[in-house]
Amino acid sequence: MVLVVRRARIGPAERDVRIEGDRIVEVGSVRRLPGEAELDARHGEVIAGLHDHHLHLRALVAAGRSVMVGPPLVRDPAGFAVALSAAAAARPPGEWVRAVGYHESVAGDLDRKVLDGVVADRPVRVQHRSGALWVCNSAGLGALGADAVTAPGIERDDHGQPTGRLWRMDAWLAGRLGASGSDDAGAEGLAALSATAAAAGVTGWTDATPGRSDGEARTLADAVANGLVSQRLHLMVAPTTSVGVVEDLEGVAGVTAGPVKFLLDDTDLPALDDLAGWIGRAHGTARAVAVHCVTRVQLVLTIAALEVAGTVPGDRIEHGAVIPAEVLPRLAGWGLTVVTQPNFVDERGDQYLAEVSPADLPDLWRGRSLVDAGVGVAAGTDAPFGSPDPWLAVRAAVRRRTSSGKSLGAAEAVDPHVALQWWGGSASVPGRSRRIEPGAPADLVVLGAPLLAALEGDGPVPVQATVIAGEIVPPH
Numbered sequence: 001m002v003l004v005v006r007r008a009r010i011g012p013a014e015r016d017v018r019i020e021g022d023r024i025v026e027v028g029s030v031r032r033l034p035g036e037a038e039l040d041a042r043h044g045e046v047i048a049g050l051h052d053h054h055l056h057l058r059a060l061v062a063a064g065r066s067v068m069v070g071p072p073l074v075r076d077p078a079g080f081a082v083a084l085s086a087a088a089a090a091r092p093p094g095e096w097v098r099a100v101g102y103h104e105s106v107a108g109d110l111d112r113k114v115l116d117g118v119v120a121d122r123p124v125r126v127q128h129r130s131g132a133l134w135v136c137n138s139a140g141l142g143a144l145g146a147d148a149v150t151a152p153g154i155e156r157d158d159h160g161q162p163t164g165r166l167w168r169m170d171a172w173l174a175g176r177l178g179a180s181g182s183d184d185a186g187a188e189g190l191a192a193l194s195a196t197a198a199a200a201g202v203t204g205w206t207d208a209t210p211g212r213s214d215g216e217a218r219t220l221a222d223a224v225a226n227g228l229v230s231q232r233l234h235l236m237v238a239p240t241t242s243v244g245v246v247e248d249l250e251g252v253a254g255v256t257a258g259p260v261k262f263l264l265d266d267t268d269l270p271a272l273d274d275l276a277g278w279i280g281r282a283h284g285t286a287r288a289v290a291v292h293c294v295t296r297v298q299l300v301l302t303i304a305a306l307e308v309a310g311t312v313p314g315d316r317i318e319h320g321a322v323i324p325a326e327v328l329p330r331l332a333g334w335g336l337t338v339v340t341q342p343n344f345v346d347e348r349g350d351q352y353l354a355e356v357s358p359a360d361l362p363d364l365w366r367g368r369s370l371v372d373a374g375v376g377v378a379a380g381t382d383a384p385f386g387s388p389d390p391w392l393a394v395r396a397a398v399r400r401r402t403s404s405g406k407s408l409g410a411a412e413a414v415d416p417h418v419a420l421q422w423w424g425g426s427a428s429v430p431g432r433s434r435r436i437e438p439g440a441p442a443d444l445v446v447l448g449a450p451l452l453a454a455l456e457g458d459g460p461v462p463v464q465a466t467v468i469a470g471e472i473v474p475p476h
């Protein structure tokens with residue numbers, strides 16, 4: 001299959017791009033042979049396709065069937081009650097109400113009693129926007145059979161009763177809810193996500209879900225195999241994922257296995273030697289690691305562990321929400337990639353300004369200082385915890401403004417081309433942006449306007465066409 005993209009603006013010049021199979025083979029003045037497909041870029045700027053280097057697909061699909069109960073949409077106890085009750089009333093009796101995006105600034109810390117006071121006649125579960133916590137009402141705990149289960153994540157009160165708070169219990173929840181089909185990554189939902197993402201210029205996804213089950217990984221890979229998902233799919237793996245499963249996943253065209261994901265929680269941090277040992281074991285199986293670091297202590301621990309275990313190409317820091325300046329040279333020297341979420345500057349910035357101590361603000365969601373220090377940077381949306389729209393994140397990296405328009409870390413703002421490069425890396429080398437050149441994968445986006453003009457304002461960025469592995473998606 002050959003595709004010739006005509007009249008494409010690449011940097012300052014207008015060129016044609018010849019694609020054979022899934023590769024770019026020629027850039028310049030290209031002759032199209034009879035029978036070869038053509039895509040007229042109409043002088044639109046052509047950029048490397050956007051790869052979202054950190055998101056959670058299954059949760060994103062589920063979020064589409066959930067009610068949002070956090071800021072800025074819901075801000076107070078009354079709004080919370082209205083949102084949950086309305087969601088309950090809109091569903092058949094007995095069906096779960098799944099709510100997401102909760103933050104304690106809305107109605108304080110939740111437990112089963114608080115939720116029972118709002119909706120008692122059906123199961124309800126509310127996810128904290130950090131992703132670390134689900135809170136169930138009594139009917140929900142009953143439906144899950146949580147009473148009879150002993151697990152450290154199921155919080156209990158002094159009388160041994162579950163409080164409703166389930167910490168880091170996603171895998172368990174998925175297992176419990178699986179039979180009822182209420183929480184699976186529905187194929188239709190994935191197909192819809194894929195189409196929306198392609199329309200925004202997204203050509204690849206890295207799913208960073210920790211502890212994803214093998215069955216779930218297969219479901220995602222199947223969605224690529226049978227064409228429901230057009231994007232390239234890079235799946236981080238769990239420390240326990242077997243070599244056999246990794247081989248199965250990589251046997252699917254368009255699917256690759258990523259680094260081993262480690263999640264850290266400030267309340268339950270591993271010992272340094274343990275973390276170093278886990279990282280060493282992952283490296284020993286020829287896999288890089290991706291360590292979740294949203295706080296200063298998580299980053300400091302991770303750096304100490306890497307000091308012991310050593311680093312390999314491909315090791316990455318997920319989020320890097322707080323990075324003290326003194327560790328920048330080390331991150332750069334080790335060749336680590338920080339996979340950042342500039343969208344949170346916009347989406348959560350007002351909350352940061354209200355809550356984060358001023359001393360920490362300069363370390364928050366660094367951008368420019370990472371680049372200046374020579375640290376590899378890539379970006380992901382962390383959807384559904386952030387908006388899945390990559391352009392919101394590109395704009396936030398450039399503008400450094402909160403959703404209410406306040407400035408946050410203006411010194412960390414980057415040039416639009418730099419902000420875009422963070423989405424231009426391949427799945428396995430996220431910190432180095434691909435170029436439109438012979439030999440590069442044929443993943444590209446034809447914009448409807450020059451990049452700088454396209455980024456102005458807050459409207460949708462015009463995307464004329466998205467090409468993934470040499471195919472126009474959706475087909476013309």
Ligand SMILES: [Zn+2]
Pocket residue numbers: 054055056208382
């Ligand atoms: Zn995440």
